[in-house]
Amino acid sequence: MCAMQAGLRGRSVVLLDHAKKLAEKIRISGGGHCNFTNLNTRPENFISGNPDFCRSALARFTPQDFIALLQKHNIGYHEKTIGQLFCDDESDVIIAMLRGECEAAGVKRFMSCEIGEINYSPRPPAGEGLGERVKAQAFHVSTSRDEFNSASLVIATGGLSIPNSGATPFGYHVAEQFSIPIAKLKPGLVPLSFAPDDWKPYADLKGVSLDVVVSFGKQSFRENMLVTHRGLSGPAILQISSYWQHGKPLHINLLPDCDMAASLDEQKGSKKLLSNYLTQWFPKSFADVWCAQFAEHTKIENKPLNQYNGKQRKEIAAQLHGWQITPSGTLGYNKAEVTCGGIDTRALSSKTMECIEVPGLYFIGEVVDVTGQLGGYNFQWAWSSGHAAGQAV
Numbered sequence: 129m130c131a132m133q134a135g136l137r138g139r140s141v142v143l144l145d146h147a148k149k150l151a152e153k154i155r156i157s158g159g160g161h162c163n164f165t166n167l168n169t170r171p172e173n174f175i176s177g178n179p180d181f182c183r184s185a186l187a188r189f190t191p192q193d194f195i196a197l198l199q200k201h202n203i204g205y206h207e208k209t210i211g212q213l214f215c216d217d218e219s220d221v222i223i224a225m226l227r228g229e230c231e232a233a234g235v236k237r238f239m240s241c242e243i244g245e246i247n248y249s250p251r252p253p254a255g256e257g258l259g260e261r262v263k264a265q266a267f268h269v270s271t272s273r274d275e276f277n278s279a280s281l282v283i284a285t286g287g288l289s290i291p292n293s294g295a296t297p298f299g300y301h302v303a304e305q306f307s308i309p310i311a312k313l314k315p316g317l318v319p320l321s322f323a324p325d326d327w328k329p330y331a332d333l334k335g336v337s338l339d340v341v342v343s344f345g346k347q348s349f350r351e352n353m354l355v356t357h358r359g360l361s362g363p364a365i366l367q368i369s370s371y372w373q374h375g376k377p378l379h380i381n382l383l384p385d386c387d388m389a390a391s392l393d394e395q396k397g398s399k400k401l402l403s404n405y406l407t408q409w410f411p412k413s414f415a416d417v418w419c420a421q422f423a424e425h426t427k428i429e430n431k432p433l434n435q436y437n438g439k440q441r442k443e444i445a446a447q448l449h450g451w452q453i454t455p456s457g458t459l460g461y462n463k464a465e466v467t468c469g470g471i472d473t474r475a476l477s478s479k480t481m482e483c484i485e486v487p488g489l490y491f492i493g494e495v496v497d498v499t500g501q502l503g504g505y506n507f508q509w510a511w512s513s514g515h516a517a518g519q520a521v
């Protein structure tokens with residue numbers, strides 16, 4: 129996106145990538161159909177040390193702007209849940225569109241290109257002010273293909289997730305070279321794991337999917353949660369994983385549409401076993417395991433509903449609406465969709481993505497400390513920040 133925008137402005141642009149294939153993450157995204165944006169994109173959909181940083185770029189290149197590009201190329205798309213737009217065909221159509229636009233804008237491309245040293249010599253020509261400096265070829269980049277001199281250098285090397293797609297820490301190393309601060313990195317949009325002994329009772333439930341509200345602090349998501357043999361996954365868990373802090377518990381409302389305390393009070397004369405009663409909401413396997421675990425922790429056994437007293441009914445309801453569990457960790461960058469943290473936004477102009485202390489150096493996309501929620505927001509940030517820098521380089 130950045131190369132295309134700069135090329136359209138008549139800049140001489142070279143795109144360097146060490147991967148053999150262009151835009152591998154677009155290809156594998158959205159289950160192969162690229163969830164390329166979200167119609168409801170708002171700054172609130174992003175996590176960052178500075179939540180306002182993304183505002184300017186998102187306002188100047190919106191989901192509608194990207195849709196207009198798709199329409200120009202006759203690319204079909206459809207809306208899935210809550211504003212998420214996916215390609216009708218495979219994600220390759222987006223790659224072909226961006227590649228075609230770059231070629232039309234005169235962008236040269238070098239793939240399988242290993243990047244070596246970056247040297248920077250911001251020398252304003254004698255007698256000229258800083259405004260003229262940008263004309264100097266400040267950056268010298270050594271690569272396996274050639275040596276490149278340029279006035280601007282844009283780092284768009286993404287995060288650490290899925291290393292076999294070509295992800296490397298290159299962008300963070302460039303930041304270190306230029307003494308640019310980095311907000312703490314961690315895997316985001318990632319399944320959560322539990323200590324094997326803690327998870328043993330639940331491991332056999334793998335494949336069970338429940339509609340839940342999962343919360344951490346003030347953040348909540350209502351989506352599906354999937355039980356896996358190592359822990360929890362599914363959209364609700366991926367979403368909360370980007371907010372979750374190690375060592376702290378998550379709260380899961382297993383029955384978001386039901387007032388369980390009232391239901392149990394209504395059933396206080398019933399001879400139905402609690403676990404059987406719960407099968408109207410849960411698969412039997414989950415209801416059995418949940419009741420067994422609840423009994424182990426509270427000593428309130430799984431028994432007919434008419435044998436619980438009021439206090440016990442309240443406790444059962446409270447646990448079903450606020451199941452508290454503490455993950456032991458995440459499945460890491462091999463399974464994460466994104467990397468949270470990154471280039472500290474205080475070091476960048478929110479209008480252009482240029483480093484305040486290093487004129488001519490830009491960071492865009494996932495390498496920056498702006499992380500989208502699940503649902504097309506990460507690509508929208510990549511397009512918007514790429515567009516912002518492409519207008520400025």
Ligand SMILES: Cc1cc2nc3c(=O)[nH]c(=O)nc-3n(C[C@H](O)[C@H](O)[C@H](O)COP(=O)(O)OP(=O)(O)OC[C@H]3O[C@@H](n4cnc5c(N)ncnc54)[C@H](O)[C@@H]3O)c2cc1C
Nearest residue numbers: 146147153157158163285286294296298493494504506507
């Ligand atoms: C499985 C999966 C599915 C996803 N699905 C979606 C989705 O549907 N919707 C959504 O919004 N987001 C999705 N994401 C997130 C999204 O793919 C990223 O946020 C987005 O691709 C970031 O764009 P980027 O240009 O910053 O970095 P990337 O797309 O990661 O591109 C970085 C480029 O830099 C190159 N590079 C890296 N290191 C070097 C180096 N040392 N030298 C030279 N080149 C280098 C890489 O080869 C790569 O081409 C998904 C992510 C994954 C892993």
